[in-house]
Amino acid sequence: MFNFDEIIERRTTRSIKWGLFAPDVLPMWVADMDFRVPAAIETALQERVSHGIFGYDFLFADLQERVCERMARLYQWKITPADVVLIPGLVVGFNVAARAVCQAGDGVLVQPPVYHPMLHVAGNQQLENHFAPLQKTQTGRILHYQVDLPAFAQAIRPNTRLFLLCHPHNPVGRIWNQSELHGMAEYCIQNNVIICSDEIHSELLLDGHTHTPLAALAPEIADQTITLIAPSKTFNIPGLDCGFAIIQNPTLRKRYEQAMAGLVPHVVGMGLTAGYAAFGTETDAWLKALLAYLSENARVVREFVEQRLPKANYTIPEATYLAWLDLSGYALDMPAAKFLLEKAKVGLNDGAMFGLGGEGFVRLNFGCPRAVLLEGLERIANAL
Numbered sequence: 001m002f003n004f005d006e007i008i009e010r011r012t013t014r015s016i017k018w019g020l021f022a023p024d025v026l027p028m029w030v031a032d033m034d035f036r037v038p039a040a041i042e043t044a045l046q047e048r049v050s051h052g053i054f055g056y057d058f059l060f061a062d063l064q065e066r067v068c069e070r071m072a073r074l075y076q077w078k079i080t081p082a083d084v085v086l087i088p089g090l091v092v093g094f095n096v097a098a099r100a101v102c103q104a105g106d107g108v109l110v111q112p113p114v115y116h117p118m119l120h121v122a123g124n125q126q127l128e129n130h131f132a133p134l135q136k137t138q139t140g141r142i143l144h145y146q147v148d149l150p151a152f153a154q155a156i157r158p159n160t161r162l163f164l165l166c167h168p169h170n171p172v173g174r175i176w177n178q179s180e181l182h183g184m185a186e187y188c189i190q191n192n193v194i195i196c197s198d199e200i201h202s203e204l205l206l207d208g209h210t211h212t213p214l215a216a217l218a219p220e221i222a223d224q225t226i227t228l229i230a231p232s233k234t235f236n237i238p239g240l241d242c243g244f245a246i247i248q249n250p251t252l253r254k255r256y257e258q259a260m261a262g263l264v265p266h267v268v269g270m271g272l273t274a275g276y277a278a279f280g281t282e283t284d285a286w287l288k289a290l291l292a293y294l295s296e297n298a299r300v301v302r303e304f305v306e307q308r309l310p311k312a313n314y315t316i317p318e319a320t321y322l323a324w325l326d327l328s329g330y331a332l333d334m335p336a337a338k339f340l341l342e343k344a345k346v347g348l349n350d351g352a353m354f355g356l357g358g359e360g361f362v363r364l365n366f367g368c369p370r371a372v373l374l375e376g377l378e379r380i381a382n383a384l
């Protein structure tokens with residue numbers, strides 16, 4: 001019914017993923033997928049385009065209501081339309097969070113290795129980075145990451161004001177469990193640290209894993225949390241810049257909206273149209289099929305690495321379409337992504353960009369047709 005094996009030419013579309021490298025390079029880096037969106041989104045956009053007039057659009061409450069319905073349906077999480085602030089992207093969303101809650105010299109807590117724009121928030125706004133690195137253990141060649149709660153507590157300093165949580169975590173693929181979430185939230189509440197929980201990957205669940213929004217755990221956690229969600233990764237519409245900040249504490253929400261005022265553009269009409277269609281129920285069957293396909297791709301990567309990359313270590317991602325591979329065993333004389341770009345003609349993200357603990361790793365995007373994935377993996381194995 002859905003053909004995720006279809007190979008669609010993207011170089012003609014201004015795609016950054018397909019346009020950054022030379023034509024002989026297979027791009028498996030930036031986090032968008034090479035799949036066509038659900039028909040409901042395509043139809044909604046086509047209808048909007050064929051109207052032919054593209055004046056200023058207005059946010060009607062129906063979109064916020066739809067977000068509330070989705071949160072109730074997926075997580076039994078009860079929020080109101082007034083809690084939902086529209087944002088044109090989540091990188092914007094967590095930078096605004098820092099503007100809203102920090103003053104110059106304050107600290108932003110991050111958990112490297114982590115999605116690199118989170119590491120840059122502090123530098124963007126005269127703030128300090130405070131690091132609570134993830135704990136890594138290994139069984140055979142399988143890497144496990146978890147939150148080191150004592151180290152997390154120690155990383156909070158008197159001037160730490162904001163914690164940027166990545167849940168599920170890019171690049172390590174963990175969905176934090178209840179004890180990790182409660183533990184982190186407790187320390188933040190005790191120390192008056194606002195949490196900005198980036199949950200952009202929360203619906204990209206592999207092998208039947210489930211997600212719980214941090215703020216849905218308890219009212220006192222919700223009171224101190226800004227939750228960022230979006231249909232963008234799940235439904236492959238990240239170029240349309242439609243995201244949501246869910247902020248149940250009215251004082252915090254007001255500060256957030258003030259930090260946006262006059263600076264942050266509205267979500268454009270195409271984003272509103274696509275976001276509304278994406279978060280309805282008509283996309284459910286597509287998403288179910290996508291998750292089955294991605295789970296199988298994750299398994300293909302795992303088996304390939306086990307059999308053909310004997311010196312590589314790897315994680316088993318619970319969410320996202322990102323594989324996190326430790327290639328340090330190959331003792332390459334240059335960063336692994338550079339080596340694989342030159343020798344394998346595959347474009348990957350180098351682990352070092354994700355900060356502490358990322359050196360020697362690469363991040364591989366398996367959100368692509370299986371034949372493309374296998375071609376990329378073959379190229380990597382041959383080069384290594």
Ligand SMILES: Cc1ncc(COP(=O)(O)O)c(C=O)c1O
Nearest residue numbers: 031089090091092115170198200
């Ligand atoms: C954790 C995380 N947050 C945010 C983004 C980007 O969000 P946006 O394109 O909405 O700014 C990504 C993209 O890869 C991501 O992995």
